[in-house]
Amino acid sequence: AQKVTQAQTEISVVEKEDVTLDCVYETRDTTYYLFWYKQPPSGELVFLIRRNSFDEQNEISGRYSWNFQKSTSSFNFTITASQVVDSAVYFCALSDPLRGYQKVTFGTGTKLQVIP
Amino acid sequence: EAQVTQNPRYLITVTGKKLTVTCSQNMNHEYMSWYRQDPGLGLRQIYYSMNVEVTDKGDVPEGYKVSRKEKRNFPLILESPSPNQTSLYFCASSATSGATDTQYFGPGTRLTVL
Numbered sequence: 001a002q003k004v005t006q007a008q009t010e011i012s013v014v015e016k017e018d019v020t021l022d023c024v025y026e027t028r029d030t031t032y033y034l035f036w037y038k039q040p041p042s043g044e045l046v047f048l049i050r051r052n053s054f055d056e057q058n059e060i061s062g063r064y065s066w067n068f069q070k071s072t073s074s075f076n077f078t079i080t081a082s083q084v085v086d087s088a089v090y091f092c093a094l095s096d097p098l099r100g101y102q103k104v105t106f107g108t109g110t111k112l113q114v115i116p
Numbered sequence: 117e118a119q120v121t122q123n124p125r126y127l128i129t130v131t132g133k134k135l136t137v138t139c140s141q142n143m144n145h146e147y148m149s150w151y152r153q154d155p156g157l158g159l160r161q162i163y164y165s166m167n168v169e170v171t172d173k174g175d176v177p178e179g180y181k182v183s184r185k186e187k188r189n190f191p192l193i194l195e196s197p198s199p200n201q202t203s204l205y206f207c208a209s210s211a212t213s214g215a216t217d218t219q220y221f222g223p224g225t226r227l228t229v230l
Contacts, residue, residue, distance in 0.1 A: 035219075037159075043204075043223075043224055044221065044223055044224065045159075045206055045208070045221040045224075046221070047218055047219040047220070047221070050217070050219070091158060091159060093159075100147070100166050102147055102149065102164040102165075102166055102172075103161065103164060103172070103174060104149070104161050104164075104174070105161070105175065106151075106158045106159040106160065106161075107158060108156070108157065108158040109158050109159075
């Protein structure tokens with residue numbers, strides 16, 4: 001069975017600090033996708049990234065970066081120079097190859113508070 | 117503008133009264149999904165669809181039905197709602213399952229079943 005663990009329930013950082021959100025997953029599949037989503041206080045869900053299990057290159061998008069390590073089954077998300085607008089709940093997720101990778105399992109989320 | 121719409125946004129109903137939450141996307145996406153969000157449990161997938169007439173169960177399908185008769189619409193049906201289906205529901209769509217494709221979410225439907 002698929003499982004995604006986000007052990008950090010809540011994190012508080014001061015603005016401009018770097019912060020890493022941890023995500024550890026379990027799967028028996030050799031191919032899968034990993035995701036990160038953001039849910040700001042307004043409640044909408046925002047897709048951030050989808051990563052194929054074959055691609056272990058780190059991804060950077062502006063202040064956001066993702067570190068995928070298959071050896072430790074982790075897909076961590078780092079925000080550099082955090083801003084108040086980064087305050088949100090962040091979800092990590094995993095999909096398996098059944099039905100075109102559309103079956104998705106989520107972690108329980110990490111609430112990030114960036115203090116000005 | 118690319119968007120996923122859900123209706124209604126808020127609904128209070130009573131146990132046993134059938135209801136439908138509509139979801140529509142204007143991007144000609146093949147893939148659509150329904151999720152529910154509950155405090156402490158995060159997001160859980162209810163159903164997903166890979167194309168017209170192709171649907172499958174997610175992790176929590178009990179008490180729900182879906183249909184995909186047209187590509188743009190993916191309604192969620194609660195035939196006999198119960199209080200444990202009180203939740204925040206999100207619909208989502210994407211073009212393919214490729215690594216570069218963005219997934220779009222609807223604004224959410226907050227359902228209360230009394």
